[in-house]
Amino acid sequence: MFFNILALVSLLAVSAYGQGTSFVYNGFTLGKLSLDGMAWVTHDGLLRLTNDSRMEKGHAFHPDQVQFKNSPNGSVFSFSTTFVFAIRAQYPTLSGHGIVFVVAPRRGLPGSLPGQYLGIEFRDINDNHVGIDLNGLTSANSSPAGYYADGGEFKNLTLTSGKAMQVWVDYNGTEKRIDVTLAPINVQKPQTPLLSPTCDLASIINENMYVGFSSSTSSILDTDYVLGWSFMVNGTAQALALSRLPKLPQIGKKETSKVLTIGLPWVVLFIISMLISSAVYVMRRKRKFAEVLEDWERDYGPHRFNYKDLYIATKGFRNQELLGTGGFGQVYRGILPTSKIEIAVKRVSHESRQGMREFVAEILSIGRLRHRNIVSLFGYCRRKGELLLVYDYMPNGSLDKYLYKQPTVTLNWRQRFRVIKGVASGLLYLHEGWEQVVIHGDIKASNILLDADLNGRLGDFGLARLYDHGTDPQRTHAAGTLGYLAPEHVRTSKATRSTDVFAFGVFLLEVACGRRPIENRDVEGTILVDWVFSCWERGAILEARDPKLGAEFVEEEMELVLKLGLMCSHPEPLMRPTTRQVLHYLEGDIPTPELSSIGSRLTFDHHEGFDDLAMSPSSMDKAFQLSSVADSLLSGYMSHSLSC
Ligand SMILES: *[C@@H]1O[C@H](CO)[C@@H](O)[C@H](O)[C@H]1NC(C)=O
Ligand SMILES: *[C@@H]1O[C@H](CO)[C@@H](O)[C@H](O)[C@H]1NC(C)=O
Ligand SMILES: *[C@@H]1O[C@H](CO)[C@@H](O)[C@H](O)[C@H]1NC(C)=O
Ligand SMILES: *[C@@H]1O[C@H](CO)[C@@H](O)[C@H](O)[C@H]1NC(C)=O
Ligand SMILES: *[C@@H]1O[C@H](CO)[C@@H](O)[C@H](O)[C@H]1NC(C)=O
Numbered sequence: 001m002f003f004n005i006l007a008l009v010s011l012l013a014v015s016a017y018g019q020g021t022s023f024v025y026n027g028f029t030l031g032k033l034s035l036d037g038m039a040w041v042t043h044d045g046l047l048r049l050t051n052d053s054r055m056e057k058g059h060a061f062h063p064d065q066v067q068f069k070n071s072p073n074g075s076v077f078s079f080s081t082t083f084v085f086a087i088r089a090q091y092p093t094l095s096g097h098g099i100v101f102v103v104a105p106r107r108g109l110p111g112s113l114p115g116q117y118l119g120i121e122f123r124d125i126n127d128n129h130v131g132i133d134l135n136g137l138t139s140a141n142s143s144p145a146g147y148y149a150d151g152g153e154f155k156n157l158t159l160t161s162g163k164a165m166q167v168w169v170d171y172n173g174t175e176k177r178i179d180v181t182l183a184p185i186n187v188q189k190p191q192t193p194l195l196s197p198t199c200d201l202a203s204i205i206n207e208n209m210y211v212g213f214s215s216s217t218s219s220i221l222d223t224d225y226v227l228g229w230s231f232m233v234n235g236t237a238q239a240l241a242l243s244r245l246p247k248l249p250q251i252g253k254k255e256t257s258k259v260l261t262i263g264l265p266w267v268v269l270f271i272i273s274m275l276i277s278s279a280v281y282v283m284r285r286k287r288k289f290a291e292v293l294e295d296w297e298r299d300y301g302p303h304r305f306n307y308k309d310l311y312i313a314t315k316g317f318r319n320q321e322l323l324g325t326g327g328f329g330q331v332y333r334g335i336l337p338t339s340k341i342e343i344a345v346k347r348v349s350h351e352s353r354q355g356m357r358e359f360v361a362e363i364l365s366i367g368r369l370r371h372r373n374i375v376s377l378f379g380y381c382r383r384k385g386e387l388l389l390v391y392d393y394m395p396n397g398s399l400d401k402y403l404y405k406q407p408t409v410t411l412n413w414r415q416r417f418r419v420i421k422g423v424a425s426g427l428l429y430l431h432e433g434w435e436q437v438v439i440h441g442d443i444k445a446s447n448i449l450l451d452a453d454l455n456g457r458l459g460d461f462g463l464a465r466l467y468d469h470g471t472d473p474q475r476t477h478a479a480g481t482l483g484y485l486a487p488e489h490v491r492t493s494k495a496t497r498s499t500d501v502f503a504f505g506v507f508l509l510e511v512a513c514g515r516r517p518i519e520n521r522d523v524e525g526t527i528l529v530d531w532v533f534s535c536w537e538r539g540a541i542l543e544a545r546d547p548k549l550g551a552e553f554v555e556e557e558m559e560l561v562l563k564l565g566l567m568c569s570h571p572e573p574l575m576r577p578t579t580r581q582v583l584h585y586l587e588g589d590i591p592t593p594e595l596s597s598i599g600s601r602l603t604f605d606h607h608e609g610f611d612d613l614a615m616s617p618s619s620m621d622k623a624f625q626l627s628s629v630a631d632s633l634l635s636g637y638m639s640h641s642l643s644c
Contacts (some may be wrong), residue, residue, distance in 0.1 A: 022232035023062060027246040034061045034107050034212070045246040047226040049099060049215035060226070061107040061212030066233060068103075069207040076201045078173035080237040081211070082166060083229040084185055086248050089160035089222050098159065099224050100214045101169060107210045128159055130167075130182055130194055134204055141197040147183045148192035157182060164227055164248060168193075170236070176200040185242060292382045303364050303379035305390050310345050310381055312337045317347070324398065333393060342393035343378065346460075349386055363389065369434060373426030375449050375459035394457060396450035403445055403514050403546075411454070413553035416511050419456030420561060423448055424583045426458040427504060431497045431579045439495045443503040444484050444517075445510050483517030483528075487571045498573040501582065505529075505568025512561045514546030529569050532562055536595060560585060560592045567593055 025032070027045030035041070038051045039058035049058040068076050085099050131142030146156040157165060164185040170193075171178050178201075179193035211231060215224040227245040230237040289308040313334030314321045323331045329347040336343055360380060367377040376392040399419060402411040411419075423443075430438040440447075440458060447460040486502035489495060506517045509528050517528045535544040541562050545553060564585055570576050577585070577593075584590045 021067070021234060022230075022238065024228075024230040024238045024240070026228045026241045026244045028226075028229075032063070034063045035059065036107075037216075039213075039215075042246075042249070044249060046248070047213070047229075049213060049224040049226065050222055052223075057214065057216040058224075059102075059107070059212060059214045061102075061104075061210045062231065063107075065208040066211055066231070067208050068205045068233065069202070072207055074202070074207075075176075076171065076173050076205050077233050078171055078235070079231070079233045080168070080170045080235065081229070081231040082168045082189075082237045082240060083213075084164050084166045084227040084240060084242070084245060086162060086164045086225045086227065087160045087222055088162040088225070098215065098222070099226070101167070101211075102214050103205060103209050103211050105206055105209055107212065128157075130180055132178060132180060132195060132197065132199075134199060134201070141195050141199075143194050145182060145194075147181065147187070147190045147194060150191065152192070157184065160222070162248075164245075166240070168237075171201065290383065292384055303367055305379050305381040305388070307381050307383055307388070309337055310334065310388055310390065313343060314345055317345075341378075342395075344391045344393045346389040346391065347386060348389065360387075365436065366438065369430070369438065371426050371429040371433070373422040373455065373457050374429065375457045391459065394449035394459070395452050396454060398446050398459075399448040399450060399456065399511070400445040402450070403510065404516065413549055413558070415454050417554070417557050417561070419448065419450070419454070420508060420511055421583075421586050422456040423458060423507070424504070424579070424586050426456075427500060428579045428583050430458070431500065437497065439497065440500050440503075441495050442481060442484070443500055443507055444481050445507060448507070486573065488573055496573075497579060498576055501568050501576045501579060502570075502573075504579075504582065505565045505570070505576070508561050508565035508568060509544075512546065512558060512565065513544050514548055529566065533566055536563070536566060556592070563593055563595055566595060 028041045028047045029045065030041040030043075033039075033041065033047065035058075037058040038049065038053055038056045039060045040048050040051070042048055047060055049060060050056070051058075066079075068079065081101065083101065087098060128145045129142050130145055144156065145159050146154055149155055159165070166183055166185050166187075166189070168181040168189055169178065170181075175198065177196060177198045180195040181190055181193040183190055213226055213229075215222075225248060227248070228240040228242075230240050232238065289306075289311065291307045311317065313336050314332040315334075317330075317332050321332045321334060323333050323344060325331070329349055331344050331346045334343050334345050335341070360382070363377065363380055367379060370376065375394060378390040378392065380390060381388040399411075427440065427443070430440055442460060443458070447458065449457045449459040451457055481503075484503035484506045486499040489499040489502070506529065509515075509532050510517060513528060513532065515528055519526055519528070532541065532544040535541050542555065542558060544562055545558050564577075564582065568576050568582065581590065585593065
């Protein structure tokens with residue numbers, strides 16, 4: 001890589017005379033220079049001598065001839081030129097042919113060949129040098145590219161670095177010496193030229209010559225630029241205004257292409273990994289919110305909830321939203337994202353898909369129940385291994401926590417009695433007031449929820465059974481909660497209105513006494529019904545009342561509730577009142593029942609009933625039932641059945 005001063009003797013007569021002795025180009029304008037081949041002036045004002053075509057040449061000449069002599073045999077005037085150039089090599093380690101400053105008799109160097117003939121001499125000293133060629137292609141004088149710093153130290157330069165460099169060529173017509181100096185663009189012209197041979201140009205330079213640049217490409221591509229050029233005869237070429245020279249786009253361009261060649265694979269890799277991770281995210285999300293939807297469920301469209309909505313509503317089923325954990329799963333509080341309705345979401349795990357259809361059908365039938373003492377079921381959502389039931393949110397929670405968990409009384413008698421009447425009214429609606437008979441199956445204090453006005457509402461229809469009015473309920477597994485199960489329910493596995501009344505009786509005693517139906521305490525009356533009954537036998541039934549109430553209760557109502565509790569939880573189903581009668585008693589439509597007439601029988605049967613349930617298994621049948629009772633006792637609840 002080099003540049004040459006090359007002068008070719010003209011074979012043609014040169015007639016035109018130069019008109020100017022000096023010119024300066026601080027950047028170029030298209031149309032001012034005489035261009036041929038690949039040479040081009042960019043709109044930024046850069047003279048680009050080569051482009052990406054292989055085996056091409058490019059020339060750029062000052063359009064006018066320059067007079068170098070007074071006469072054909074005269075001596076050559078002094079002249080001086082300086083220019084700024086940059087060479088961007090495609091491969092920094094391989095170089096092309098470089099830029100040649102030419103003094104030639106004709107523009108365009110007719111007949112010149114691309115490749116080495118206009119750039120390379122035949123005896124290159126290396127591929128990074130500066131040479132002077134006199135009327136031939138072999139350098140008369142050359143040096144490795146570089147400059148002598150002011151201290152005299154030689155500094156190498158790489159011509160193909162792509163960085164702009166400045167060249168000065170000064171011919172002293174008196175001394176017949178050519179000084180060639182090279183320096184980086186930001187370095188002042190060095191005192192010591194790189195080349196300084198003495199040679200008389202008189203024999204090879206005609207009177208009038210053209211000056212310009214030539215470059216060529218071979219199979220190795222360079223992009224050669226000239227940024228500015230100044231020339232003068234009989235003087236020192238005017239200094240270039242370096243700050244006004246056009247910017248080299250190719251450095252940015254090359255960096256861009258570096259970004260493209262090196263960066264692009266990374267960008268592509270990055271984009272691909274982004275795509276993969278977002279696909280994984282979408283799939284995970286899809287799996288996270290996956291639901292089970294079968295054809296038969298299309299009919300229940302309006303009752304079907306999106307799992308995603310429930311997930312958002314409950315803030316991802318986080319623990320802070322957990323309202324409670326029951327026999328069937330956890331209940332979470334939530335707010336539906338669009339409607340802002342407060343809901344309670346119950347998660348019921350179910351492994352089996354058998355019977356799910358019937359179960360969902362029943363659940364949704366129950367969902368159609370509307371009564372002020374029944375917790376509304378809005379709908380459901382089904383996932384793999386999981387069923388979610390969406391209920392109306394009851395801000396005051398379940399009744400049991402008011403009865404047991406508080407050290408002081410938080411629900412006074414008036415409120416308790418209202419809850420009792422409300423639940424009775426809800427139960428009557430289930431048993432008689434709707435198109436089908438609904439057996440709740442699990443009446444107990446923890447399934448009674450209190451709304452904002454502390455009204456009792458029957459909730460948790462997880463064990464509910466439906467059957468048509470006038471038909472016999474189907475035999476299913478005995479299910480419910482220990483202590484609330486009627487003896488005949490355990491025996492026959494049939495849930496009936498009467499078994500609901502039994503549980504309701506136990507519930508009445510629970511509310512009145514503030515005690516659980518079965519307590520493991522080692523005190524008198526482990527079984528609540530027994531204990532209340534014994535109080536009644538002693539003629540002191542009011543002693544069974546919740547001591548936390550103190551004197552704050554209505555005696556008649558308390559007595560009614562306790563007695564009604566005993567009646568309802570009578571082991572003999574036929575001795576129990578109907579739901580309608582229960583409500584009549586509570587409303588005072590019927591006078592408080594007289595228990596004495598049935599006293600002894602009540603005692604006897606009552607004990608037998610509870611023995612059946614919890615004390616002494618005497619047959620295989622009972623043993624079987626009790627084993628399931630025992631199982632559920634461990635978790636606190638009877639195992640439930642979805643009739644699967
Ligand atoms: C250069 O100077 C010489 C005398 O020194 C003069 O004859 C000649 O015309 C000058 N050339 C130009 C182009 O000015
Ligand atoms: C190079 O320049 C020549 C002449 O202007 C043009 O014909 C050719 O298409 C250019 N090649 C490229 C690769 O730009
Ligand atoms: C110029 O030099 C050539 C030979 O070098 C000579 O033949 C010719 O006569 C000379 N012309 C003048 C005008 O001196
Ligand atoms: C300069 O280049 C020459 C030839 O390529 C080399 O021998 C020399 O060591 C270089 N000097 C420096 C300072 O790099
Ligand atoms: C050429 O060299 C002579 C003698 O050293 C000097 O006087 C003259 O100024 C130089 N000319 C130019 C143009 O530098």
